[in-house]
Amino acid sequence: MADHHEVLVIGGGNAGISLAARLRRYKVADIGLIEPRTTHYFQPLFSHIGGGAARMGEATREQARVMPRGIEWIRGEAADIRPEENAVLLADGRRIGYGQLVVCPGLQKDWDGIPGLAGAMASAQVTSNYDPAMPEKTWGLVRSLRSGTAIFTQPPGPATCVDVGQKIAYMACDYWREYGVLRDIRVVLVVPTPTVFGIEDVDAVLRAKIAEYGIELHTSTSLAGVDAARRTVTLAGPDGTRELSFDLLHVVPPQSAPDWLKGTPLPAAGDASGFVEVDPESLRHRRYANVWSLGDAAATLNYKSGGALRKQVKVLARNLAAVARGSEPRERYNHYGVCPIALTRHTLLFAEFDHQYRPMPTVPWMDLAKERRWAWVLDRWIFPQVYWRLILKGRA
Ligand SMILES: Cc1cc2nc3c(=O)[nH]c(=O)nc-3n(C[C@H](O)[C@H](O)[C@H](O)COP(=O)(O)OP(=O)(O)OC[C@H]3O[C@@H](n4cnc5c(N)ncnc54)[C@H](O)[C@@H]3O)c2cc1C
Structure with a gap:
């Protein structure tokens, strides 16, 4: 196993897998991804399972099945980050060096x-x-x-x-x-x-x-x-x-952010929440130019959700690929957030909004913040397929 990767990703959840897959599509070579779990979850389906409208098998895959080809899966748990030394320490004592680091271990439930x-x-x-x-x-x-x-x-x-x-x-x-x-x-x-x-x-x-x-x-x-x-x-x-x-x-x-992350130099000084201090638009760390973060663990301003993350992946992947080519990162995330709210077991509304809770509709001529049957079909049936087949493959 290599002890250095040009791009090292911490966390193989929604953010880590879709980002790594997209970077591969952008021809970024030598990517390592640290992930301890052997099961990958599509968490949005958990609500449908709780409401009796889906089965657990639809929300889970073996982690090995969702790992993009050409990426080294480092089975382990990140325990510390040493940005001055460009290195991540794992809980089992291993040390992995990096050229660029992407931090996306999600949230900790307290x-x-x-x-x-x-x-x-x-x-x-x-x-x-x-x-x-x-x-x-x-x-x-x-x-x-x-x-x-x-x-x-x-x-x-x-x-x-x-x-x-x-x-x-x-x-x-x-x-x-x-x-x-x-x-x-x-x-x-x-x-x-x-x-x-x-x-x-x-x-x-x-x-x-x-x-x-x-x-x-x-x-x-x-x-x-x-x-x-x-x-x-x-x-x-x-x-x-x-x-x-x-x-x-x-x-x-x-x-909150995971405890081990709170103890690294990556959160802003005095920020007890412990999220990674990135520029919320470029998703690049404010103090360490070769560190990036997205998803639930990043100190962005948006409503934390998979829908928000989908936009962040494209921005971060393009910015990181640009830096790898020696260019300036020019893509900007627009703080988009989305929350699907099931109103019955067959209708749903989509709230789409920015970091200040101002409406930000994807389809401006159609108000998605209304109770609709097709919105339920999209959330319950179409999105899981889009997730497994496109998002995790870096294609949506
Ligand atoms: C019940 C529920 C319902 C949701 N419903 C919706 C919805 O309807 N629509 C929507 O858009 N979003 C929804 N979300 C939010 C969405 O699932 C998250 O925003 C998204 O999964 C965040 O992705 P992430 O990669 O940042 O974190 P995660 O997907 O949580 O992945 C984090 C990964 O990091 C790994 N990890 C943790 N610690 C370490 C470590 N020390 N070292 C290495 N790896 C580590 C974890 O094992 C995990 O695989 C829901 C979330 C939940 C919990």
Whole structure:
């Protein structure tokens, strides 16, 4: 195994694989990719699995099957980055040198960030589609609940596609309505923001849906504690804290950059979130010219999601290929973000917006922020195929 690569990528998730494949298409040679997992996940399908509309097998592939040809897979875990020495240290003690480094290890889920949450995840009534082991548990809980209280929470702070917490709430309500039990279930949706989403047009559609399902919405509120034994949560809101009991709890956990990354010189001084300090448009590190970052681990300004990342991959790949040829990196990422929100188990809306939550529609003459059947078909059936066949091959 080589101990130096012209381009070294940390993380073989959505960002790392699609970027490495695209760099190969741009004739960049000698790429090494560090990735510890043997299973690759298409995470957007986790919501559909939790809502009973997809199977886990559709969201997983062996990592070996998605590794682009001509790239050396370094099976291991990055533990430190020494940008002054152009080297990455692995947890097993290996040291790999690089010419250019791309850092994309995704986010860390901070299950310990809320008192009682980490322990509660093992209990029968608590679940999260953010743990690859749990989307099927979510569906089991949704399917078996006939009465009681179901609570869905979203955390404040950075998170990947944070509104997934709502997606599963609406899908569950649709299922309970279809089976005639929705009126016997108290559904509570907890969001940290002052409105349910943050874009007026999207808020209007979601408010209507919330009213239709009879959901109790708590804005500017977050989960402050879980007592699994008593089946209660503590919610912290504008009027202080309060306890609620539950029969089903779906949690989007607090998230941050991985701890090991926070300890490297790559985050900005004083930035406790620990994300890689890049120029949010060129995606090049602000202090180390041969370091780049994209995806969930980069300190970009956009809403973190696979849809945003798809645009970043093209920009970073072109910029890095230009630098490798000795040219200036000229491509700029426009802060595009997207969030698909399922409203039922067969309809969905796409919220497309920039870093300031201003609408940024891909198709200007068609408002995608409306409930549509074809949007569901796109998200549930077409996008997974596009992901496996085109995005991971650096072709979309
Ligand atoms: C439940 C859920 C639903 C989502 N739904 C949507 C959606 O509907 N639409 C949408 O656009 N986006 C959605 N997203 C967001 C989307 O999946 C992410 O934005 C995207 O996967 C980020 O890609 P990434 O490569 O930065 O991180 P990831 O895809 O998480 O990949 C990070 C990779 O780095 C590896 N890694 C971690 N630590 C190390 C280390 N120390 N050394 C080496 N490798 C390491 C990991 O094993 C992993 O393979 C969802 C996310 C989740 C969790």
